[in-house]
Amino acid sequence: MRITIFGAGAIGGYLAAKLAMTGRVDLSIMARGAHLDAIKAAGLRLIEDGHESVVSVRAAAQAQELGVQDYVVLALKAHSLAPxxxxxxxxxxEGTAVVTMQNGVPWWYFHKIGGSLEGTRLQAVDPGGVIWDRLGPDRVIGSVVYPAAEVDAPGLVRHIEGKRFSLGEPSGEKSERVTRLAAEMVAAGLQVPVRDDIRSEIWVKLWGNLSFNPISALTGSTLAAIAADEATRTLARTMMLEAQAIGESLGVRFPINVDRRIKGAGDVGEHKTSMLQDLERGRPMEIDALVTAVQELGRLTGQPTPAIDNVLALVRRLAIERGCYLT
Ligand SMILES: NC(=O)C1=CN([C@@H]2O[C@H](COP(=O)(O)OP(=O)(O)OC[C@H]3O[C@@H](n4cnc5c(N)ncnc54)[C@H](OP(=O)(O)O)[C@@H]3O)[C@@H](O)[C@H]2O)C=CC1
Ligand SMILES: CC(C)(CO)C(=O)C(=O)O
Structure with a gap:
C-alpha cells in the first residue's frame, strides 16, 4: 500500500512516524524547508510517552519523486491546501484516495450529502471551488483528528496526547479503501473508528474550535480559563448554540449537549488553542475553516449568526494586523 503524507508537521509527522514504525506500508512524506532537510539528514524523530524514536522515512519536496499513490493524506493547515x-x-x-486531516469545515462538505445543497462549494475554505475541481471529491475520505502534537524543532515531533483518528466516507459507506486504511493505522497503534456519519463528528469537534479558538486568540486565554470565566463561557456557549442550529438544519445529530462540550473543552486544562499558538508564533491562523465557513453555512441555511459574526470580525481584524491572515 503506497501512502504519502503531504505536510508532515505536527499531525502528519506523528502519523508518519507511527505508520513507518510498523514497516507494513510503502510510506513517503512531503515536507519542506529546514524540517525536510532535518528528516533527510537524520530521520523523523518522535517523542511519545517520554520516549524518543527515530524512523527512517522517504521524504521529498517534489511529488514527481514519489509518483502515484494509493492514499494521499493531507495533513496541511486548511489554508495551505489550495497553494x-x-x-x-x-x-x-485514477484510484488514489485523499484523506483530509484538517480541523474545521471541510471543502467537500456538500459532496454526497443529498438534498438541495448537494455539490455546493464553500467559498471560505475553497475560494472559486479550485480544490473541488482539482482534487475531485470522489477521492475523499473524511477524518476527525483528536491527537495533539507539536513540532518542537525541525525533524522533531512531540506527541502530547490522544491516539484517535476517526475516518469516514462522505457517503457513509464502509468502503474497502477506508477499512484497509483504518486497519493499517490500527496496526500502528492508533484508534481508528470508521464512521457512517463523519459529518456529525466533524461538528462536535468544530463546536469547540469555532468558539474557543477565536476567543483564546482574542484574549490570550487557555481553554480552562475561557470555560471558568462566566462571560467568556457564555460567549462561547452563544456561538455554539448558533452553530448547533446550523448543523441541525443540515441534518447533523449532536450526541451531547452544549454544556457537556464546554466542560470537555475546559477539562483539557491550561492549554493554548492552536489558533492562539499560531498568533503567538506569527503564523497564519485557521480562521476561515473554523469560523468563516460556519458563518457561510449560516447564510446558506438562513440561520442567524450574530455572535459568530462579531467574534469573527474581531479575530480576523487581529490576524490581519499581526500578519497572520492569509487571503
Ligand atoms: N497540532 C495539533 O495538535 C492538531 C492539529 N489539528 C489539525 O490538523 C491540521 C494540521 O495541523 P498541524 O499538524 O498542527 O500543522 P503543522 O503546521 O504542524 O503541519 C503542517 C505542515 O505542512 C507543511 N506544508 C504546508 N504547505 C506545504 C507544501 N506546499 N509543501 C510541503 N509542506 C507543506 C508545513 O510546513 P511549514 O511549517 O513550512 O508551513 C507544516 O510542516 C490542521 O488543520 C489542524 O487544525 C487537529 C487536531 C490537533
Ligand atoms: C484544543 C482544541 C480542542 C481547542 O478547541 C483544538 O482542537 C485546537 O486547539 O485547535
Whole structure:
C-alpha cells in the first residue's frame, strides 16, 4: 500500500512516524524547508510517552519523486491546501484516495450529502471551488483528528496526547479503501473508528474550535480559563448554540449537549488553542475553516449568526494586523 503524507508537521509527522514504525506500508512524506532537510539528514524523530524514536522515512519536496499513490493524506493547515494543489497533482492516479486531516469545515462538505445543497462549494475554505475541481471529491475520505502534537524543532515531533483518528466516507459507506486504511493505522497503534456519519463528528469537534479558538486568540486565554470565566463561557456557549442550529438544519445529530462540550473543552486544562499558538508564533491562523465557513453555512441555511459574526470580525481584524491572515 503506497501512502504519502503531504505536510508532515505536527499531525502528519506523528502519523508518519507511527505508520513507518510498523514497516507494513510503502510510506513517503512531503515536507519542506529546514524540517525536510532535518528528516533527510537524520530521520523523523518522535517523542511519545517520554520516549524518543527515530524512523527512517522517504521524504521529498517534489511529488514527481514519489509518483502515484494509493492514499494521499493531507495533513496541511486548511489554508495551505489550495497553494499546494500543483504539488499534490503528481501523486494522484485514477484510484488514489485523499484523506483530509484538517480541523474545521471541510471543502467537500456538500459532496454526497443529498438534498438541495448537494455539490455546493464553500467559498471560505475553497475560494472559486479550485480544490473541488482539482482534487475531485470522489477521492475523499473524511477524518476527525483528536491527537495533539507539536513540532518542537525541525525533524522533531512531540506527541502530547490522544491516539484517535476517526475516518469516514462522505457517503457513509464502509468502503474497502477506508477499512484497509483504518486497519493499517490500527496496526500502528492508533484508534481508528470508521464512521457512517463523519459529518456529525466533524461538528462536535468544530463546536469547540469555532468558539474557543477565536476567543483564546482574542484574549490570550487557555481553554480552562475561557470555560471558568462566566462571560467568556457564555460567549462561547452563544456561538455554539448558533452553530448547533446550523448543523441541525443540515441534518447533523449532536450526541451531547452544549454544556457537556464546554466542560470537555475546559477539562483539557491550561492549554493554548492552536489558533492562539499560531498568533503567538506569527503564523497564519485557521480562521476561515473554523469560523468563516460556519458563518457561510449560516447564510446558506438562513440561520442567524450574530455572535459568530462579531467574534469573527474581531479575530480576523487581529490576524490581519499581526500578519497572520492569509487571503
Ligand atoms: N497540532 C495539533 O495538535 C492538531 C492539529 N489539528 C489539525 O490538523 C491540521 C494540521 O495541523 P498541524 O499538524 O498542527 O500543522 P503543522 O503546521 O504542524 O503541519 C503542517 C505542515 O505542512 C507543511 N506544508 C504546508 N504547505 C506545504 C507544501 N506546499 N509543501 C510541503 N509542506 C507543506 C508545513 O510546513 P511549514 O511549517 O513550512 O508551513 C507544516 O510542516 C490542521 O488543520 C489542524 O487544525 C487537529 C487536531 C490537533
Ligand atoms: C484544543 C482544541 C480542542 C481547542 O478547541 C483544538 O482542537 C485546537 O486547539 O485547535
Amino acid at each position: 499546494a494543489l500543483d504539488q499534490i497533482a503528481p501523486l494522484l492516479g
